[in-house]
Amino acid sequence: MIVETGHFALVLALALALAQAILPFVGARLRDVSLMRVARPVAVAQFLLVATAYGALTYAHVVSDFSLVNVIENSHSLKPMIYKISGVWGNHEGSMLLWVLVLSSCGAAIALLSRAMPDVLRADTLAVQGLMGAAFLAFILLTSNPFARVADPPWQGRDLNPILQDPGLAIHPPLLYLGYVGFSIVFSFAAAALIGGRIDAAWARFVRPWTLAAWIFLTLGIAMGSYWAYYTLGWGGFWFWDPVENASLMPWLAGTALLHCAAVMEKREALKVWTIFLSILAFSLSLLGTFLVRSGVLTSVHAFASDPQRGVFILAILVAFIGGALALFAFRASALPTGGLFAPISREGALVVNNLLLTVACATVVIGTLYPLALEALTGDKISVGAPFFDTVLIPIALPLVLLMPIGQMLAWKRGDLLAALQRLRAAFAAGVVALAAFGALYGAPALSIVSAGLAVYLVIGAFTDIAQRAAQGNALARLRGLPLSAWGTSIAHAGMGLSLLGLAATGWGVEQIVAMKPGVAQEVGPYQVTIEDIASRAGPNYAETYAVMALRKGGETIARIEPAKRFYQARRMARTEAGIVTLGLGQVYAALGEQHEDGTLDARLYYKPLVLLIWLGAVVMALGGGLSLADRRLRIGVASRARTAAQPQAAE
Amino acid sequence: MTRKGKRLALISGALAVLAIAVGLVLFALRDNIVFFYSPAELAQKRVAPGTRLRIGGLVKEGSVQRGDDRNVAFTVTDRTADLSVTYKGLLPDLFREGQGVVVDGTLGADGAFRADSVLAKHDERYMPREVADSLKKQGVWQGEGTKK
Numbered sequence: 131m132i133v134e135t136g137h138f139a140l141v142l143a144l145a146l147a148l149a150q151a152i153l154p155f156v157g158a159r160l161r162d163v164s165l166m167r168v169a170r171p172v173a174v175a176q177f178l179l180v181a182t183a184y185g186a187l188t189y190a191h192v193v194s195d196f197s198l199v200n201v202i203e204n205s206h207s208l209k210p211m212i213y214k215i216s217g218v219w220g221n222h223e224g225s226m227l228l229w230v231l232v233l234s235s236c237g238a239a240i241a242l243l244s245r246a247m248p249d250v251l252r253a254d255t256l257a258v259q260g261l262m263g264a265a266f267l268a269f270i271l272l273t274s275n276p277f278a279r280v281a282d283p284p285w286q287g288r289d290l291n292p293i294l295q296d297p298g299l300a301i302h303p304p305l306l307y308l309g310y311v312g313f314s315i316v317f318s319f320a321a322a323a324l325i326g327g328r329i330d331a332a333w334a335r336f337v338r339p340w341t342l343a344a345w346i347f348l349t350l351g352i353a354m355g356s357y358w359a360y361y362t363l364g365w366g367g368f369w370f371w372d373p374v375e376n377a378s379l380m381p382w383l384a385g386t387a388l389l390h391c392a393a394v395m396e397k398r399e400a401l402k403v404w405t406i407f408l409s410i411l412a413f414s415l416s417l418l419g420t421f422l423v424r425s426g427v428l429t430s431v432h433a434f435a436s437d438p439q440r441g442v443f444i445l446a447i448l449v450a451f452i453g454g455a456l457a458l459f460a461f462r463a464s465a466l467p468t469g470g471l472f473a474p475i476s477r478e479g480a481l482v483v484n485n486l487l488l489t490v491a492c493a494t495v496v497i498g499t500l501y502p503l504a505l506e507a508l509t510g511d512k513i514s515v516g517a518p519f520f521d522t523v524l525i526p527i528a529l530p531l532v533l534l535m536p537i538g539q540m541l542a543w544k545r546g547d548l549l550a551a552l553q554r555l556r557a558a559f560a561a562g563v564v565a566l567a568a569f570g571a572l573y574g575a576p577a578l579s580i581v582s583a584g585l586a587v588y589l590v591i592g593a594f595t596d597i598a599q600r601a602a603q604g605n606a607l608a609r610l611r612g613l614p615l616s617a618w619g620t621s622i623a624h625a626g627m628g629l630s631l632l633g634l635a636a637t638g639w640g641v642e643q644i645v646a647m648k649p650g651v652a653q654e655v656g657p658y659q660v661t662i663e664d665i666a667s668r669a670g671p672n673y674a675e676t677y678a679v680m681a682l683r684k685g686g687e688t689i690a691r692i693e694p695a696k697r698f699y700q701a702r703r704m705a706r707t708e709a710g711i712v713t714l715g716l717g718q719v720y721a722a723l724g725e726q727h728e729d730g731t732l733d734a735r736l737y738y739k740p741l742v743l744l745i746w747l748g749a750v751v752m753a754l755g756g757g758l759s760l761a762d763r764r765l766r767i768g769v770a771s772r773a774r775t776a777a778q779p780q781a782a783e
Numbered sequence: 784m785t786r787k788g789k790r791l792a793l794i795s796g797a798l799a800v801l802a803i804a805v806g807l808v809l810f811a812l813r814d815n816i817v818f819f820y821s822p823a824e825l826a827q828k829r830v831a832p833g834t835r836l837r838i839g840g841l842v843k844e845g846s847v848q849r850g851d852d853r854n855v856a857f858t859v860t861d862r863t864a865d866l867s868v869t870y871k872g873l874l875p876d877l878f879r880e881g882q883g884v885v886v887d888g889t890l891g892a893d894g895a896f897r898a899d900s901v902l903a904k905h906d907e908r909y910m911p912r913e914v915a916d917s918l919k920k921q922g923v924w925q926g927e928g929t930k931k
Contacts, residue, residue, distance in 0.1 A: 474789065474792045482793065487800065498808075501812070512819035513816045513818050515812075515815070515816055518814075519811045522807060522811035522814075523804070523811045705877065706876060707876055724874075725873070733853060733873055735873060
């Protein structure tokens with residue numbers, strides 16, 4: 131009964147989404163306020179209905195209702211509760227339902243937090259949001275119904291793919307979807323601005339908090355996914371340039387660019403058309419990512435099942451929305467009032483350079499991801515474009531960007547003084563050079579790691595130089611308190627980027643070895659010694675595992691014990707490596723088991739990874755910076771109209 | 784700077800960055816892409832020894848030989864042609880005879896393939912798409928969901 135309620139709620143949600151797409155739009159054209167105001171309650175109701183459907187599917191998974199195809203194929207009664215709940219999105223149908231849930235929650239959020247917004251803008255925005263909801267709800271109901279039943283329910287399910295049974299996966303997809311789909315809000319705003327032909331600084335003030343929120347979730351989602359890959363795939367890699375990973379990186383790069391150019395539009399009323407374009411681009415790339423992952427064009431952990439019908443349906447949605455938005459852009463962008471031009475040496479100019487580098491980086495990722503698909507479709511040749519391609523192309527773009535980040539932060543709006551900015555950054559440059567020399571003396575090679583580490587230190591120091599110099603002018607505490615939160619946000623986010631870069635640079639100094647270990651015989655890994663003390667077996671809830679107890683010593687003293695294991699999941703007859711990881715400061719020792727031989731030796735990967743945690747901590751710090759900016763009174767969602775009249779303290783003079 | 788000058792500076796700057804990026808992409812695409820073949824396709828093409836390749840197929844039953852020091856030799860087959868592969872390292876959890884596999888590495892002058900990475904399928908239902916495609920091409924595909 132609960133399951134049928136969920137299915138019914140989903141159908142009702144589709145009907146409401148269609149109403150949300152049509153009525154407010156018509157109202158906005160007829161200037162009929164009552165029609166336009168239909169949008170808000172409908173958007174909230176649509177969200178509640180999708181939430182009901184989602185709750186029903188979760189219920190079916192929790193109680194192991196094996197009359198549902200979805201539950202049979204992805205659940206098992208012995209599976210721990212957390213994976214019963216996260217298993218809802220560990221499959222194609224459920225993850226699409228989560229996608230739509232997030233999409234409708236975005237609509238509800240606009241509806242609830244847009245009191246200050248003009249009626250026409252709100253109506254058009256929610257109409258576009260409703261249209262997207264309708265398209266994806268139709269996709270679910272027609273091709274991927276999660277509520278499909280079987281006539282003859284089996285006693286047991288087939289269990290969730292073991293590599294997805296992990297706490298990291300419980301959080302990664304929801305975060306990523308909040309980011310991906312969060313950009314739909316910005317997309318809808320852009321489409322509404324184009325339809326209405328009105329765009330001003332207030333528009334940018336409405337859009338920026340949503341962009342920021344989506345960007346924060348996307349940053350955290352990508353970091354979480356990368357950490358998950360690092361510790362579950364059992365060989366210590368954290369980024370594979372897999373098309374599915376690229377699918378999340380593309381909207382992140384576009385979103386980061388958007389975040390910065392929306393600032394220009396808000397402060398200086400310039401770059402309007404470009405801001406609109408990036409708003410469309412960020413979500414279009416999210417849609418492209420959804421298509422790549424969900425259509426079965428690619429094979430990876432993320433592609434649950436391939437069904438050509440689904441692929442064609444998603445492709446149609448993709449073409450309709452991206453094509454529609456770009457066509458709208460082509461016809462209407464020229465009608466938008468253009469902003470003024472500005473001096474190249476200024477904060478605006480620096481942000482243009484930022485946008486240029488970020489969009490070029492984004493374009494190269496798009497090319498690297500789509501080129502193999504295009505080539506195969508055209509010539510039948512199969513190629514793979516991997517890390518060497520992306521390293522060659524992105525490093526020469528990323529390193530100059532890092533070099534310019536603190537300089538841009540130092541330039542004032544309207545007219546900057548490059549020489550003065552460089553002089554103010556003396557301490558940061560000096561710190562970078564000292565770090566470069568220190569890392570060079572300590573490790574000697576590789577050159578790229580040393581240069582990157584030097585740049586990373588320069589970036590972290592440079593990010594806070596402005597704030598530090600303000601604090602130094604007299605009453606430090608009062609001055610720091612007087613700074614807008616968004617200034618702190620910028621500095622912290624930039625510093626986070628620096629920390630991630632330092633973590634990435636340090637990958638060049640780790641030790642990665644595959645060794646045959648004899649129990650009781652110590653094995654060197656970096657500055658540590660690892661000894662196998664015991665090898666044994668035990669049973670988990672839905673798996674059996676063989677594990678090794680390894681002692682980690684330094685100078686004869688035992689620091690930690692780790693238990694890397696090989697797990698075997700009965701339901702799917704599948705093995706999975708469970709890495710043993712010790713965190714020592716910011717570095718980690720990583721052990722993963724291989725095969726055991728008859729003479730008692732055990733193959734194992736033993737890695738020593740200095741500073742590796744910084745890669746992900748940096749991302750968390752970036753998100754924290756974003757959060758601070760979001761908390762800034764002037765940027766808070768819904769206060770755009772009040773902020774317009776309030777005094778505008780400049781971030782840097 | 785005049786309005787025209789500003790616009791010119793902006794556009795020429797953008798073009799310069801773009802030109803550099805295009806150059807990098809072309810350079811990287813020429814040097815860093817790896818072709819994917821099945822053993823049968825490899826037999827047809829004349830590939831110079833030392834070229835980096837990805838080969839996909841099934842691990843031939845009974846072909847896996849484990850040597851000392853984590854050296855492994857096995858045969859990758861698409862039921863039409865075979866290719867012997869040597870590898871030193873840890874095999875993935877899902878590496879099994881009769882199952883799909885993708886190997887990355889270089890072709891030696893003796894016609895044997897030296898792999899530096901071995902990827903196995905992710906789960907029981909999964910087969911690398913390239914392998915499925917080439918098996919279909921060779922006519923030995925046994926339909927969706929066929930299990931060994």
